[in-house]
Amino acid sequence: MIFKLKSACIVIITALMAFSAHAQEKKRPNVILIITDDQGYGDLGITGNDQIKTPVLDQFAKESVRLNNFYVSPVCAPTRSSLMTGRYSLRTGVRDTYNGGAIMAANEVTIAEMLKQGGYRTGIFGKWHLGDNYPSRPNDQGFDESLIHLSGGMGQVGDFTTYFEGDRSYFDPVLWHNGEQQKYTGYCSDIFADNAVQFIEQNKEQPFFCYLSFNAPHTPLQVPDTYYQKYKDIDPSIAFEKNNSTSRAMSEKDKEDARKVYAMVTNIDDNIGKLLKKVGTLGIAEDTIIIFMTDNGPQQLRYVGGMRGLKGSVYRGGVRVPFFLRYPSQFKGNKDIETTSAHIDVLPTLAQLCKVEAPSDRKIDGKSLLPLLEDKKVGWANRSLFFYWARRYPELYHNIALQKGEHKLVGQTNYNASIADFGLFNIKNDPNEQQNIVRENQDLAVDLKKEMDAVYHELIASENLVNPPPIVVGNDAENPLILNRNDASGERGIWNQEEVYGKWEVEIAPGNYNIKFKFVKPVEASGRMFLETGTVVSQMKNETKTDVIEMQNVALPKMKGSLVPFYMWKGKRIFPFWVEMEKIK
Structure with a gap:
């Protein structure tokens, strides 16, 4: 009888410990990280622009801790690699926005991978820009749910499912859901935000990390007309002239670009309003960390708070961005922090706030912002x-x-x-x-x-x-695979040109492949298609005018190096727009 009572006690204690552990686990905050693309410091009402309508973000900023000297990299992919890893982008292998330099090494540890250790469900919605092929895709880098476009932007050459849509590339797009193409209806920012809200609702009972990475207001500047109508009659040069630090005046094109950007940002503001409302309705606002930031300065000339420089510049106009953090159960809002901080600080900060281990086997360049958030003195004013x-x-x-x-x-x-x-x-x-x-x-x-x-x-x-990550060809995780122009290297500035030297750095599994070569425009008949893979050169004559050439059952060796395709016709070397490779045996 005593033995049975002891056994019962043990069962009860074990159950209580399990319940306690579960309750403790629930204390981990949710994380929503929102980043926009090419939205400058001056593209908000709260940062001094009285022409743009951002009531949701302005109010959110008032409820948040505002880091007023927050810095990023001058351009997209480097900022995103540093944000995801807490490391300078060059350490991750990311050195560019295209030219094969926007592929993050698979051995990097992302925020998503770090939080998964703590039982988080992870999702990305929007722009990734750190590799479009295995093993660098979001689903390879810690994200359970992934809805993205490819490369640096919709309508750009790397995003081949939207590139040929022209001035409709932001509407009714074909996107990539968990690595598979899927058709969507609507405007891209609405699609990404709606799917992020759905992810939040589906995972409200467990800790989640939602990375809502808008591709707007990046070019091409496309926006629903209802939003454009809000700005069609404004003169953006009025805001620009405030503390203007450049002698250049806004052209008519600059003004029209600014109107479209402001319209795109107002659409983002509305979408963030939907997300915040859902968080409130679900009753999880108190224990949810929500961060808003942007990835670099504005691409086009417009109001940037008087700072010098635009996107791509190391001056403050190119690298200083807004950063607002709201976590009601831990930090009082409506507070300004002037200490210098940066994108590399986000990962170590989230590691501490979410009580998970940050990577310890590599150099983390960032610092946890927790002491600043807790009003403690820090010894890195001169960082x-x-x-x-x-x-x-x-x-x-x-x-x-x-x-x-x-x-x-x-x-x-x-x-x-x-x-x-x-x-x-x-x-x-x-x-x-x-x-x-x-x-x-x-x-x-x-x-x-x-x-x-x-x-x-x-x-x-x-x-x-020094040893950049190759694209892995012939792996079951991605077969077939499409090599896109964003990840092609060769000549500087390779984009959508036809006569250009290009290549992809790959690691090929030995076997037989069916290969398709897609061209920007149809190539003429009576030329030859070449594929160089190390010492093996495969070639065939093409007898028809076509924009797609196929090579069937091509035997390729195990190879790590440059894959160089080109079409030879009357002395011209024409580089494919994309290459699809399917391992068949």
Whole structure:
């Protein structure tokens, strides 16, 4: 009898412990990370633009902790790789937005992978831009649910399902749901937001990570007419002239672009309103971390709060963005933090807030923002941030910068320039970076340059940069596979050209393949199709004018290197728009 009572007690205690563990697990906050594409610091009402209508985000910012000196990379893919990993993009293998430089190494640990360790359900909706093939797709990198477009933007060459739609590419698109093409109805931002809301509702009973990554207001600037009508009669140059730090005036095209961007942002604002309403209705707002940020400065000339530079620039207009964090059960809202912070800080911050382990086997460049959020003093007021942008690798010393504390050294000069040729700015006293103080502060500039050089040499020696991740061909995880133009390298600036040298860096599993070569326009008959894979060159004559050429049952060896396809006709070498490869045995 005593034994039975003890057994019963053990069962009860075990059940209570299991319940307690489950209850403790439920304390992990949900995470919703919202990022927009090419929305600059000035594209919000709360940041001083009185022409744009963003009532939802303005109110959300008032309820949030606002990090007012938050920085990202000058362009899309580098920002996203740093956001996902807490590391400078060059460490991850991401160096570009295309040209084969926007593929993140599969050995990187993403926020999604980190949170899955803590039992989170993970979903991405919108733009990924860190690899479109195995093993770099969202579903390969920790996301349970994935609804994305390809490459850097809808309507761009890499997103071949929308590219040929032209000025309708944002409407009724073919997207990629968990790696498979699927047709959707509606406007892209609405589709991504609606599916994010559905994901949140489906996972409300467990911790979830929702990454809502709008592709708007990136080009092509397409928006439902109902939103455009809100701005068709405004003059965006009025807002632009506020604290304008450039001598250039807005052209008529700039003004029209701004109207479309503002319309796209207002649509985003409405969609975020739907998401916030759903979070409130579900009763999970108190224990949900919601972050809003953007990925870089504006691509087009418009109001940016007076800062110098646009997208692609290492000046503040290119790299300073809004960042709002709301977590009601932990932090009081309507608070400003002026300490320098950056995209690399998000992963370590979420690791602490969600009580999961951050990667410990690699260098994490970011810092947890938790001490700042808890009003604790931190010892990194003089932290350094490194910025660069070039089409291939960082260039000495062009469009490169090191910011440390209130000072920023900017290189827009030659590899062998003297220190006097650099720009040095006190961004506290001169936030628009107009007054170059390098000549009267050369010792300080020299010290900053030494640190810039050290960071530069460390980053360009990164393993994932020196040995970039190949696209894996012939793996069961993705068969057939389509190689798109965004991931093609070769000539600089390879895009949608016909006569251009291009290639894809791949790792091929040995076997026999059916291969399709799609061209931008039909190629003429009586040419030859070539496929170079290492030392094996397969070729065949084409007898018809066509935009698709097929090679059947091509035997390919195990190979890691360049896959080089081209069509030869009357001395022309025409590069395919995309290549589909299916391993058949």
